[in-house]
Amino acid sequence: MTSSFLLNTVVNKTEQNSSPLVRLFLLPFVNLFEIQMNLKKDIKIIINNWIRILNIKIGWINDLDKIIKYFELLKILQGHEMSVRSVKFSSNGNTIVSSSEDETIRIWDVKTGKQIKILNGHIDCINNVIFSLDENYIISCSNDKTIRLWDIKTGKEKIKLEGHLNSVYDINISPNGNNIVSGSSDKTIRIWNIKLKKEIYKFEGHLHSVKSVQYSSNGKIILSSSIDKMIYLWDIKSGIILKQFIGHYNIVTSVKFSLNNKFILSCSWDKTIRIWDIITGNQLKILQGHLDDINDIKYFPDNQTIISCSNDNTIRLWDIKSGHELFKLEGNFNCIKSIDISSDGNTIVSCSYDYKIQIWG
Numbered sequence: 001m002t003s004s005f006l007l008n009t010v011v012n013k014t015e016q017n018s019s020p021l022v023r024l025f026l027l028p029f030v031n032l033f034e035i036q037m038n039l040k041k042d043i044k045i046i047i048n049n050w051i052r053i054l055n056i057k058i059g060w061i062n063d064l065d066k067i068i069k070y071f072e073l074l075k076i077l078q079g080h081e082m083s084v085r086s087v088k089f090s091s092n093g094n095t096i097v098s099s100s101e102d103e104t105i106r107i108w109d110v111k112t113g114k115q116i117k118i119l120n121g122h123i124d125c126i127n128n129v130i131f132s133l134d135e136n137y138i139i140s141c142s143n144d145k146t147i148r149l150w151d152i153k154t155g156k157e158k159i160k161l162e163g164h165l166n167s168v169y170d171i172n173i174s175p176n177g178n179n180i181v182s183g184s185s186d187k188t189i190r191i192w193n194i195k196l197k198k199e200i201y202k203f204e205g206h207l208h209s210v211k212s213v214q215y216s217s218n219g220k221i222i223l224s225s226s227i228d229k230m231i232y233l234w235d236i237k238s239g240i241i242l243k244q245f246i247g248h249y250n251i252v253t254s255v256k257f258s259l260n261n262k263f264i265l266s267c268s269w270d271k272t273i274r275i276w277d278i279i280t281g282n283q284l285k286i287l288q289g290h291l292d293d294i295n296d297i298k299y300f301p302d303n304q305t306i307i308s309c310s311n312d313n314t315i316r317l318w319d320i321k322s323g324h325e326l327f328k329l330e331g332n333f334n335c336i337k338s339i340d341i342s343s344d345g346n347t348i349v350s351c352s353y354d355y356k357i358q359i360w361g
Contacts, residue, residue: 069345069346070327071317071329071348071360071361072329072360072361073329073331073358073359073360074347074359074360074361075113075358075359076113076356076357076358076359077096077098077108077113077115077356077357077358077359078355078356078357079106079115080098080100080102080104080106080355080357081100081102081104081355082100082101082102082125082355083100083101083335083337083352083353083354083355084098084099084100084101084337084338084351084352084353084355084356084357085099085100085101085125085126085127085128085337085338085351086098086099086126086127086128086129086337086338086351087338087339087340087349087350087351087357088129088130088131088340088349089110089340089341089342089343089347089349090131090135091131091135091343092343093110093342093343093344093346093347094109094110094111095107095108095109095110095116096108096110096340096349096357096359097129097130097131097138098129098351098357099126099127099128099129099140100125100126100355101125101126103120103122103123103124103125103126103142104118104119104120104122104126105118105119105122105126105129105138105140105150106118106119107119107138107152108357110347110349110359113359117152117155118155119138119140119150119155119157121148121150121157122140122142122144122146122148123142123144124142124143124144124167125142125143125167126140126141126142126143127141127142127143127167127168127169127170128140128141128169128170128171129141130171130172130173132149132173132177133173133177134177135152136151136152136153137149137150137151137152137158138150138152139171139173139180140171141168141169141170141171141182142167142168143167143168145162145164145165145166145167145168145184146160146161146162146164146168147160147161147164147168147171147180147182147192148160148161149161149194159194159197161180161192161197161198161199163190163192163198163199164182164184164186164188164190165184165186165188166184166185166186166209167184167185167209168182168183168184168185169183169184169185169209169210169211169212170182170183170210170211170212170213171183171213172213172214172215173215174215174219175215175217175218175219176219177194178193178194178195179191179192179193179194179200180192180194181213181214181215181222182213183209183210183211183212183213183224183226184209184210185209185210186209187204187206187207187208187209187210187226188202188203188204188206188210189202189203189204189206189210189213189222189224189234190202190203191222191236201236201239203222203234203239205232205234205241206224206226206228206230206232207226207228207230208226208227208228209226209227210224210225210226211225211226211227211251211252211253211254212224212225212252212253212254212255214255214256214257216257216261217257217259217261218261219236220235220236220237221233221234221235221236221242222234222236223255223256223257223264224255225252225253225254225255225266226251226252227251227252229248229249229250229251229252229268230244230245230246230252231244231245231246231248231252231255231264231266231276232244232245233245233264233278243278243281244281245264245266245276245281245283247274247276247283248266248268248270248272248274249268249270250268250269250270250293251268251269251293252266252267252268253267253268253269253293253294253295253296254266254267254294254295254296254297256297256298256299257278258299258303259299259303260303261278262277262278262279263275263276263277263278263284264276264278265297265299265306266297267294267295267296267297267308268293268294269293269294271288271290271291271292271293271294271310272286272287272288272290272294273286273287273288273290273294273297273306273308273318274286274287275287275320275323285320285323286323287306287308287318287323287325289316289325289328290308290310290312290314290316291310291312291314292310292311292312293310293311294308294309294310294311295309295310295311295335295336295337295338296308296309296336296337296338296339297339298339298340298341300317300341300345301341301343301344301345302345303320304319304320304321305317305318305319305320305326306318306320307339307341307348308339309336309337309338309339309350310335310336311335311336313330313331313333313334313335313336313352314328314329314330314336315328315329315330315336315339315348315350315360316328316329317329329348329360331358333350333352333354333356333358334352334353334354335352335353335354336350336351336352337351337352337353338350338351346361347359347360347361348360348361
C-alpha cells in the first residue's frame with residue numbers, strides 16, 4: 001500500500017466527516033504531496049535517461065529486457081593482397097586468423113593490429129580457416145581441392161588432406177577434435193580423421209556445391225547447405241539425410257546450429273536470414289533488411305542475438321525473439337564476406353573484398 005493511497009484515503013474520510021474549514025486546511029498539504037510525488041517521478045526519468053546516455057557512450061545499450069552492446073569500428077588490419085575470405089578469433093580473443101584469395105593465411109594480434117605470421121602453401125584461393133580445439137593448429141581449405149593443418153608455432157604445414165575433386169568451401173572440426181567435416185563444389189561432404197590423415201566418410205545428396213557444414217554439439221549430426229538452395233541434416237553413422245529444410249529461393253551460404261541444438265540458423269543470397277525448428281523442420285522466422293546477398297551469420301554467445309554480413313557492405317545485429325534488426329554497422333568497405341565474435345561477445349571481426357579486416361568493439 002503506497003503512501004499516496006493512504007493520504008488519499010485519509011483525505012476522503014476527512015472530507016466526508018469534517019467541516020469545510022478542516023478540508024480547506026488540509027488542501028495545501030495534499031497539493032504539496034502530489035507535487036513531491038510528481039517531482040520524484042520526473043527525477044527518476046531524468047536519471048534513467050542519464051544512465052542510458054552513459055551506457056551508449058561507454059558502449060552498452062539497454063534494450064528493454066536485455067543489455068546489447070553498441071559496436072563501433074576500432075581498427076582496420078591491412079596486409080592481404082587480395083580479397084579476404086574468412087576470419088576467426090582464438091578462444092581468448094587475443095588473436096585472429098584470416099585467409100584470402102592471395103593464397104595466404106595470416107595471424108594477427110588483436111590488441112596491436114600487427115601481423116604475427118604468414119602461412120604459405122596453398123596454391124589457390126583459401127576459402128575458410130579455423131583454429132583446432134587445442135589451438136596448436138590452424139586448419140584451412142582451398143580451391144586447390146585440399147585441406148591443410150598448420151603448426152601455429154612454426155608456421156609449417158603438418159598435414160595435407162586430399163580427396164575432393166574440386167574446390168573445398170567450408171570446414172568444421174568435431175567436438176572431440178578428432179575429425180574434420182568438409183563441403184565441396186564436387187557436391188560431397190567428407191569427414192576426415194586427423195590422426196589417420198585420411199577420409200573416413202563421404203556423404204552424397206546435394207545437387208550442387210556444398211557451401212557450409214557444421215557438427216552438432218554431440219558430434220553425431222552434420223548440418224549442410226548448398227547452392228541447390230537446400231539445407232540438410234545428416235546422421236553421421238548411417239549417412240542418411242534425417243531432415244531437409246526448404247524455403248530459401250537462392251544459394252544458402254551459411255548454416256549454424258543454435259547453442260542448444262534446438263534451432264537452425266541460415267542465410268542466403270535471397271537476402272534473408274531464416275530460423276528453423278530442428279525437430280519439426282518448420283520455418284519459424286524470416287529476418288529481412290539486408291539489401292544484397294548475405295554471406296555469413298553467427299550466434300552471439302548469449303544465444304539471443306544474431307550477427308550477419310552482406311554484399312550490401314553492412315553488418316547487422318538481430319534480436320532472435322522478435323526478429324527485429326537491433327542496429328547496423330557500416331563503413332567504407334566492399335562486400336563483407338565473413339564475421340566472427342569473440343567468446344565474451346565484446347568484439348567483432350569482419351573481412352571484405354577490398355583486402356581489409358575490420359575490428360569492432
